[in-house]
Amino acid sequence: MRAIEREDAMSSNPLVLKLQHGAHIIEEGDRPDDVHLVLDGFACRYKMMPNGSRQIMALLVPGDFCDLHVAILGEMDHGIATLSPCTMVEIPRATILDMTDHHPRIARALWWASLVDEGVLREWIVNLGQRDAEHRMAHLFCELLVRLRAVGRADEAGYELPMTQAELGDVLAISNVHVNRTLQTLREAGLIAFKGQRLTIPDVERLKAYAEFTPNYLHLAEREDD
Amino acid sequence: MARYYFDVHDGGTHQRDDTGTEFEDLEAVRKAAMRLLPEVARQDLASDGDRHTFMVLVTNEDGRPVYSATLSYAGLWLLR
Numbered sequence: 001m002r003a004i005e006r007e008d009a010m011s012s013n014p015l016v017l018k019l020q021h022g023a024h025i026i027e028e029g030d031r032p033d034d035v036h037l038v039l040d041g042f043a044c045r046y047k048m049m050p051n052g053s054r055q056i057m058a059l060l061v062p063g064d065f066c067d068l069h070v071a072i073l074g075e076m077d078h079g080i081a082t083l084s085p086c087t088m089v090e091i092p093r094a095t096i097l098d099m100t101d102h103h104p105r106i107a108r109a110l111w112w113a114s115l116v117d118e119g120v121l122r123e124w125i126v127n128l129g130q131r132d133a134e135h136r137m138a139h140l141f142c143e144l145l146v147r148l149r150a151v152g153r154a155d156e157a158g159y160e161l162p163m164t165q166a167e168l169g170d171v172l173a174i175s176n177v178h179v180n181r182t183l184q185t186l187r188e189a190g191l192i193a194f195k196g197q198r199l200t201i202p203d204v205e206r207l208k209a210y211a212e213f214t215p216n217y218l219h220l221a222e223r224e225d226d
Numbered sequence: 227m228a229r230y231y232f233d234v235h236d237g238g239t240h241q242r243d244d245t246g247t248e249f250e251d252l253e254a255v256r257k258a259a260m261r262l263l264p265e266v267a268r269q270d271l272a273s274d275g276d277r278h279t280f281m282v283l284v285t286n287e288d289g290r291p292v293y294s295a296t297l298s299y300a301g302l303w304l305l306r
Contacts, residue, residue: 132269165247175261177232177247184244 015090021162025080025088026067032076034090036066041086042162045078046170056171058121059083059144063151065113071096084162112219119217131211133174133182138211140171141192141199146215158200228287230255232262235281236270246287255284255293263297276301 016039019025026032028047038060045058045066057078060066066080071093100107123143127136144161148154163171169179186192191207193200201207229246249255259282267280277300284293 133265134269174265175258177243177258177262178265180243180245180247181232181234181241181262181266184241 017086017088017090019082019086019088021082021084021086023082023086025082026070026076027079028076030076031074032067032070033093035068035070035093035096036080036088036090038062038064038066039087039089042083043080043086043088044083044167044171045080047078054170055173056167057124058117059171061144061147061151062153065110068096068110068114071100083167116219119219123217128173133172133178134185135211136172136174137168137179137182138186138191138207139213141201142204142208142211142213143215143218145201145204146218146220150218150220157202157204158198160197161199162197230258230287230292231285232259233283233285234262234266235279235283236266237275237278252292259284259293259295263295267297267299271299276303 015034017036019041025036025043040062043060043064043066044056045060046054046056048054060080066088067076070076096110100110120143127139131139145154145159148159149156153159165179165183166176169176172179174182183192183194187194190202191210193202207213227248227250229248231243231246233243234241247258249258263280263282266282267278270280271278278298280297280299282295283291286292
């Protein structure tokens with residue numbers, strides 16, 4: 001984020017929230033007045049089905065806005081919950097509108113963030129629709145490595161992944177038991193290793209090749225002609 | 227909550243579950259097996275052949291079998 005945006009956000013005294021794992025920040029149908037930005041931990045966008053199952057449509061990591069929609073759209077069409085202990089900052093909707101009205105560069109940065117969210121969503125649709133469980137999971141692990149490295153929360157070969165197997169299942173649309181089997185398969189193939197909550201990727205290029213992962217949809221580099 | 231192990235047999239191959247998964251009750255175990263077998267079949271069926279039997283054997287923490295289920299695929303050429 002750019003310095004000017006940080007200053008503006010600071011000047012309006014944003015509220016910092018410390019949240020437990022499993023906290024519901026916003027539920028479907030809410031009309032919140034604040035926009036949440038993740039400073040630490042993992043959160044997700046989700047929808048609950050009438051039968052009690054849950055689909056997670058996005059993972060939100062430090063630096064991600066949870067609900068930029070709130071500033072412009074009315075009612076939330078999905079919920080936001082934490083997947084680990086989380087620190088978030090609450091920015092009043094009015095502050096976001098004021099910043100975007102007066103700072104075109106910030107408006108463009110927020111627009112960019114929304115476009116990248118869409119890019120990730122497109123890739124997730126492909127992932128869920130076209131890849132089997134093992135490649136799907138491998139792809140997610142590659143994506144998280146790149147995203148977490150971009151915000152300094154991963155080193156070259158791994159990161160803390162605080163999610164439970166059930167939560168991974170809700171992301172990947174596979175059952176808890178199948179998550180377990182899939183993790184075992186990837187582990188036995190030497191593609192990943194777990195030590196507690198830390199995921200280690202012994203050979204990143206090998207995992208990327210296996211998952212057919214290309215980071216282009218994350219749009220981490222700006223356009224060069226701007 | 228108790229831990230259950232889901233070993234999957236797919237024709238010649240056998241995948242042992244070393245870590246297990248926790249469930250509230252036996253009904254949840256049955257539901258999990260029901261959801262698991264189609265997932266395994268979807269993944270492994272494409273490999274080859276016209277006959278496949280997918281079987282899951284669920285054991286509890288004492289290693290005692292508590293539930294088993296089988297899903298079969300039988301393909302037959304009628305014109306070739």
